[in-house]
Amino acid sequence: MAGKEIEAGPTATNVAANVRRLRNSRGWNYVQLSDAMGDAGRPITPLAVRRVEETKRRVDVDDLVALAIALGVSPPALLMPSESTGDGVELTPSRSASTQAAWRWATGEQPLIEPGQLLYQLSSEVAEFRRQNRPYEGSRVDEATRTLITGNDQLAPAAAMRAEITVYVTSDGEVVGRPPRVSYFAAGDLFVDEDQEPDRGDD
Structure with a gap:
C-alpha cells in the first residue's frame, strides 16, 4: 500500500515557485533544466522537474544544491521567497520572520530574531553565529556588519569597524541606537567618521 503523501510545507512551496520562476527567466523548458541538472552531476528527468515545480516531488539536499548550480543561484535563493511582503516569511508552520x-x-x-526583537550587532552571539555560518571569513566576521552599521555602501567594503560602539538592528532591518560618531579603520591608516570628511592625506 502506498504511503500517505506528505503535504508540502512553506519551504518546499518556495523551492517549487523559485525553480519555476528561474527556469522561465532563462527561457528553458523542462528538458533544458533536466539537461543542466545532468551537467551539474544530479540528473533528473524532465517529468521529475515538472513534479518539483508542482510540489509533487520532494527535493532532497543534493537536488537542491544541483538545482542552484544549474539555475545559477545560491541554495538560499531557492529556499527563501523571491519577493518581500509585509506578511513576512513563514519558515515552518510555527515560525515566521520578517523578510x-x-x-x-x-x-x-x-x-x-523574532518580530520586534533587538539584536546587538556586535555581540558575541552574532560573532559566533557568523563564525559558524561564514567560516571563510575567519577572524574578519565583523565585515558582515559594516553595511548595516554604516548605512554607507561606499565606506562599508573597505572599513574595519572598531568594536566599542553599540548598534542594534530590528527584525525589520532598521538600524537603531546608532551613536553620533562612528569610527572606522580603513586601508592605509585612514580614519573616517560620520560627522567629518575623510582625511585623505596630502595627496
Whole structure:
C-alpha cells in the first residue's frame, strides 16, 4: 500500500515557485533544466522537474544544491521567497520572520530574531553565529556588519569597524541606537567618521 503523501510545507512551496520562476527567466523548458541538472552531476528527468515545480516531488539536499548550480543561484535563493511582503516569511508552520530577518539568517549574516526583537550587532552571539555560518571569513566576521552599521555602501567594503560602539538592528532591518560618531579603520591608516570628511592625506 502506498504511503500517505506528505503535504508540502512553506519551504518546499518556495523551492517549487523559485525553480519555476528561474527556469522561465532563462527561457528553458523542462528538458533544458533536466539537461543542466545532468551537467551539474544530479540528473533528473524532465517529468521529475515538472513534479518539483508542482510540489509533487520532494527535493532532497543534493537536488537542491544541483538545482542552484544549474539555475545559477545560491541554495538560499531557492529556499527563501523571491519577493518581500509585509506578511513576512513563514519558515515552518510555527515560525515566521520578517523578510529581511529571514534572508539575513539564511545567508549567515545574523541569528534568526523574532518580530520586534533587538539584536546587538556586535555581540558575541552574532560573532559566533557568523563564525559558524561564514567560516571563510575567519577572524574578519565583523565585515558582515559594516553595511548595516554604516548605512554607507561606499565606506562599508573597505572599513574595519572598531568594536566599542553599540548598534542594534530590528527584525525589520532598521538600524537603531546608532551613536553620533562612528569610527572606522580603513586601508592605509585612514580614519573616517560620520560627522567629518575623510582625511585623505596630502595627496
